[in-house]
Amino acid sequence: MALLVDTQFDLPMTESLQAAISAAHRGVSVTTVVNTHANGDHSWGNQLFGDAETISSQACAHGMRGEVQPAQLAALSGPQSPNSALGDYMRRHFGHFDFSGVRVTPPTRTFSGRLDVQVGERTVELIEVGPAHTSGDIIVHVPDAGVVYSGDILFVGDHPIVWTGPVENWLAACDLILGTGADRIVPGHGPVTDPAGVRGFRGYLELILEAATVFHAAGLPYWQAAARISLPDEFTAWGHRERLVISVAAIYANLGTPSEDILTVLRHTADQEGLTSRQQ
Numbered sequence: 498m499a500l501l502v503d504t505q506f507d508l509p510m511t512e513s514l515q516a517a518i519s520a521a522h523r524g525v526s527v528t529t530v531v532n533t534h535a536n537g538d539h540s541w542g543n544q545l546f547g548d549a550e551t552i553s554s555q556a557c558a559h560g561m562r563g564e565v566q567p568a569q570l571a572a573l574s575g576p577q578s579p580n581s582a583l584g585d586y587m588r589r590h591f592g593h594f595d596f597s598g599v600r601v602t603p604p605t606r607t608f609s610g611r612l613d614v615q616v617g618e619r620t621v622e623l624i625e626v627g628p629a630h631t632s633g634d635i636i637v638h639v640p641d642a643g644v645v646y647s648g649d650i651l652f653v654g655d656h657p658i659v660w661t662g663p664v665e666n667w668l669a670a671c672d673l674i675l676g677t678g679a680d681r682i683v684p685g686h687g688p689v690t691d692p693a694g695v696r697g698f699r700g701y702l703e704l705i706l707e708a709a710t711v712f713h714a715a716g717l718p719y720w721q722a723a724a725r726i727s728l729p730d731e732f733t734a735w736g737h738r739e740r741l742v743i744s745v746a747a748i749y750a751n752l753g754t755p756s757e758d759i760l761t762v763l764r765h766t767a768d769q770e771g772l773t774s775r776q777q
């Protein structure tokens with residue numbers, strides 16, 4: 498028996514993951530799948546683990562229904578997508594995935610707060626830390642191995658996306674990870690990191706929260722605020738700076754500004770990616 502943290506964005510990638518698991522662990526079958534949150538890049542392969550119990554937070558299961566659906570994403574990023582800055586952006590970032598055949602498959606078991614799962618001799622702790630990146634984030638702590646699988650509570654080498662916030666919960670989630678004493682942290686995106694990596698990332702979140710709050714008070718639109726946030730050297734090499742537009746929009750919403758339609762936010766994001774790439 499084995500527990501898998503998150504599946505992949507499409508079925509071919511999830512099949513590759515299954516092949517890699519079989520090659521690395523002969524004869525071992527995945528009996529439990531944990532979805533750390535509702536984004537498709539962590540859960541749209543669930544249907545290929547039909548024999549396993551699939552676990553997420555209740556808020557994550559609810560969130561899966563509200564996510565953009567595979568057919569919509571395929572239409573927004575496929576060859577027929579609109580000939581516009583947004584269409585170009587979506588094709589560039591999502592056009593190489595194959596969303597055909599994906600059925601959004603919700604978990605078979607949900608929880609709120611904490612849940613301990615037994616995997617053979619090993620106890621695995623599932624800890625709800627959202628809403629932060631999304632409405633239903635959880636982290637997976639394996640105490641006897643000193644490992645935390647953080648899902649998208651941690652991005653390494655790229656800017657994260659704040660979909661929902663509040664960022665205050667996200668800061669608390671970083672503290673919780675540090676408080677476990679784990680020395681290896683497996684992020685949702687990027688290479689494995691350590692507590693110093695978590696502290697650095699926490700610093701980024703504090704910085705954007707503070708800057709966005711100041712710009713919000715000054716009445717600056719969120720996309721202009723995102724462009725004006727100045728980052729110290731340690732963060733300027735990170736990829737996808739344009740994601741700050743989505744994050745600042747979420748921080749503004751947490752501060753009481755009515756949320757804009759996601760396509761409008763993405764349009765500003767696409768425009769800003771164009772601007773930052775022209776500056777480089």
Ligand SMILES: [Zn+2]
Pocket residue numbers: 536538539649685686
């Ligand atoms: Zn992700």
